[in-house]
Amino acid sequence: MHFPEYAKWLAEQVANTTFEKGCVQIGPFATPTVTPDKPPWQMEWTIFFKDGLFLHVVENWYRRGSTLGGGGYRKHFSFHYGPANPARDTDGIPLRSELYPAIIRIDQDDQIGPHLHYEGEDHIPQDRVKNLRISDMEPFQFIRAVNEYRRSGDKFDKILRFTVTK
């Protein structure tokens, strides 16, 4: 994926995304590091709902070697929904805290690989999650799921159609 292609896709997705009234947003940001068209880049978007919950999506895209066609690949992501800690970082994003656990967070990182934080359980690995390929999860799929959760009250495993095994 090259940045102009990503930026076009992001703009289209953002234009088609709506939130309930009264939300406060930080972003969406999509910032390449060096030049407008080259990786690495980071995408970050935070939405605060009026009831004290917030949604935060972040993706880190890394450089792919020129022998592999250049461009970027998504190495890390974190999609979080839950109560907002009043303590914020310098960008105004709520700090993570055990006092404000996620209702759901879907992560991919090097430490644990693709995993979920769900229903009070942390670091549920992919092999315990059925019918959801975590590494393929897209931010707007997550955002739509959050909107559906808030609208319907259905649980995330029903909305995203996954099951967690013991």
Next chain:
Amino acid sequence: MPIKRRNIPTIEGVTRQMQAFEFRYSITTDEFLRQDGLDNRVDEDDAIQWQYLREQLSALQDAAIERLYSALPKGHEVRLKNCENSSELLAA
């Protein structure tokens, strides 16, 4: 909702942020990276951000070297094109 951009980071700014992580966890960035970011002492989110800062720094350094080499006579360009990143370039 337009897509926004943060300020393009600088080598100095990224380095300062990495030094803040080094101070917080009392390990160097090299030590952290040698473990592929798997140090259990490092918070999950900090590990991701720390690795991303290193990727940013590498890209910024590569761009700086490209700018430097582009100012040299043409014969030097071949070597630049054969290198994937700054470490290979410096070794060449």
